[in-house]
Amino acid sequence: MSANQEKEQPRRRQARGERRIAQLLEAAATVFTTTGYTAASTNAIAREAGVSPGTLYQFFPNKEAIAIELGDRLMHEMRETYGEALAPVDPATPLEEAVGAAVDRFIAFNCEHPVFFALMHGPDIPGRIAEEHDALHATLLSRIEGLLSSLLPDTAPADLTRTAHMCLGLYKAGLELVLAHEAAERDAYIQELKNALVRYLDPLVGATLGHHKPRP
Numbered sequence: 001m002s003a004n005q006e007k008e009q010p011r012r013r014q015a016r017g018e019r020r021i022a023q024l025l026e027a028a029a030t031v032f033t034t035t036g037y038t039a040a041s042t043n044a045i046a047r048e049a050g051v052s053p054g055t056l057y058q059f060f061p062n063k064e065a066i067a068i069e070l071g072d073r074l075m076h077e078m079r080e081t082y083g084e085a086l087a088p089v090d091p092a093t094p095l096e097e098a099v100g101a102a103v104d105r106f107i108a109f110n111c112e113h114p115v116f117f118a119l120m121h122g123p124d125i126p127g128r129i130a131e132e133h134d135a136l137h138a139t140l141l142s143r144i145e146g147l148l149s150s151l152l153p154d155t156a157p158a159d160l161t162r163t164a165h166m167c168l169g170l171y172k173a174g175l176e177l178v179l180a181h182e183a184a185e186r187d188a189y190i191q192e193l194k195n196a197l198v199r200y201l202d203p204l205v206g207a208t209l210g211h212h213k214p215r216p
Contacts (some may be wrong), residue, residue, distance in 0.1 A: 029115035
């Protein structure tokens with residue numbers, strides 16, 4: 001066997017291992033979304049992945065390890081999503097457009113990964129996931145506050161914090177309704193969520209962003 005072939009073998013094994021892990025995580029996402037984290041089992045995940053439980057245990061010792069790996073990957077992707085969604089806004093942008101663009105990015109992520117909501121809001125999620133989600137939540141609030149402070153430079157920090165909490169609270173409440181519906185009804189709830197956020201923010205930033213005038 002040549003030196004190149006010897007180098008290729010570990011790489012091929014690693015690639016196969018990564019594909020198997022991705023397959024197991026995808027199966028776990030389906031099971032966690034369908035049954036919830038508490039009721040899920042490694043046997044159900046292995047069955048969904050089309051592998052034996054023994055194969056699953058080669059990569060993960062238990063369902064908690066699977067959930068943690070899945071949560072880590074999702075939170076990394078979520079951080080990228082809100083980095084794009086909460087980028088600085090051009091003051092000429094109409095309020096509806098700014099809110100709509102941010103909501104669309106977050107909703108697209110959550111609709112593509114419904115397991116994120118199932119994992120992060122379940123009653124018995126692993127402690128590490130809960131801790132990382134709390135850190136993600138704090139960072140997200142900070143980003144919203146930063147965005148609001150650029151639009152409302154004379155607003156007291158406590159008021160900005162309160163407004164940021166309200167925006168995130170409204171979004172999370174709306175998200176639960178969005179994920180509970182499909183097709184045209186889901187689209188209708190997405191629009192209702194955007195409307196609620198615009199109407200809440202309009203009296204605060206309407207004069208700053210896009211010279212928006214309140215509806216009569």
